[in-house]
Amino acid sequence: MQLKILHYFKNSSDYVSGEEISRNLKISRAAVWKNIEELRKRGYIFDAVPHMGYKLKAIPDKLLTHEIQNGLMTRFVGKNIECYDSISSTMEKAFGLGLEGAEEGTVICAESQTKGKGRRGRSWSSPKGKGIYVSVILRPTLALRDVAKLTLLTGVCVCEAVNTMTNLKSTIKWPNDVLINGRKVAGILTELRAELDQVRFVVVGIGINVNTPLSSLPPQATSIKQEFNKSISRLDLLREVLKRLEELYTEVQVKGFARVLNRWKELSSTLGKTIRIVDQNGEVEGIAVDLDDYGGIVLEDSEGKRVVRMSGDIH
Ligand code: BTN
Numbered sequence: 001m002q003l004k005i006l007h008y009f010k011n012s013s014d015y016v017s018g019e020e021i022s023r024n025l026k027i028s029r030a031a032v033w034k035n036i037e038e039l040r041k042r043g044y045i046f047d048a049v050p051h052m053g054y055k056l057k058a059i060p061d062k063l064l065t066h067e068i069q070n071g072l073m074t075r076f077v078g079k080n081i082e083c084y085d086s087i088s089s090t091m092e093k094a095f096g097l098g099l100e101g102a103e104e105g106t107v108i109c110a111e112s113q114t115k116g117k118g119r120r121g122r123s124w125s126s127p128k129g130k131g132i133y134v135s136v137i138l139r140p141t142l143a144l145r146d147v148a149k150l151t152l153l154t155g156v157c158v159c160e161a162v163n164t165m166t167n168l169k170s171t172i173k174w175p176n177d178v179l180i181n182g183r184k185v186a187g188i189l190t191e192l193r194a195e196l197d198q199v200r201f202v203v204v205g206i207g208i209n210v211n212t213p214l215s216s217l218p219p220q221a222t223s224i225k226q227e228f229n230k231s232i233s234r235l236d237l238l239r240e241v242l243k244r245l246e247e248l249y250t251e252v253q254v255k256g257f258a259r260v261l262n263r264w265k266e267l268s269s270t271l272g273k274t275i276r277i278v279d280q281n282g283e284v285e286g287i288a289v290d291l292d293d294y295g296g297i298v299l300e301d302s303e304g305k306r307v308v309r310m311s312g313d314i315h
Pocket of ligand 1: 088089090091092113115116117118119120122124132133134135176177186187188189205206207208
């Protein structure tokens, strides 16, 4: 009933009397009042004026399924959304659901994570109500060798969404860090279940430091609030990211990755720089000159010799 009442308010630009709601939703006036009080406890703000009724003034910036879906311009990403107040990691939950056959586009999000995972066994700071911690289950019809590019694709989506919602110019550090003014604001983690000849599912995990105070973040990290000097709506940003994710993901399965890789190159803060990559094979140094067709970074050393790296940390 709370959802019906909320829907009623969202469709009314003016004050609505308790009597009108009671009549239209066929519940008692006492039930209307009780539901509005419950909604207030959940962070919804109502103005109440005698003889005029109630008006919905503000919704809480909480990642609730019905709020995310309200205005979400997608076909399948976010059709199913599970939101948790606290969870160990949205990756674990999404992977379990993926194994159980969850539909493509299922979204798992949380207000906080107790064991947020980063790349290469690191942790991801996930303080309550401050950031976006979300995992999306995809079932691509892509060859295994192309799946790594979904990480780059997601980086493009996050970067463009941040730049659309702020006047900031975020960039991408290979392979998947989104930076603002050179400091990390978002990270992407991709996990998958595959056989040699078939990808069963992919879980794309996105962590964005939205309104996170610096005191909750590692030293080289930042948040959108810190760089933009004001809080932004996590709901709006999440919807923007999910919309872009569906658009680009749909595009690459039909037309391939060429446009996404070009867009990644435009947003990159890595290309053209002298970098050192450390991975399980050791260290290589050179100028980052290109991305290869599989999303690997191409380095050119001082003698003009080129090497490609598919993973690792850039220094
Ligand atoms: C990285 O840059 O190291 C990747 C960070 C990925 C963090 C996100 S938050 C949502 C999802 N759940 C997790 O436990 N990790 C990813």
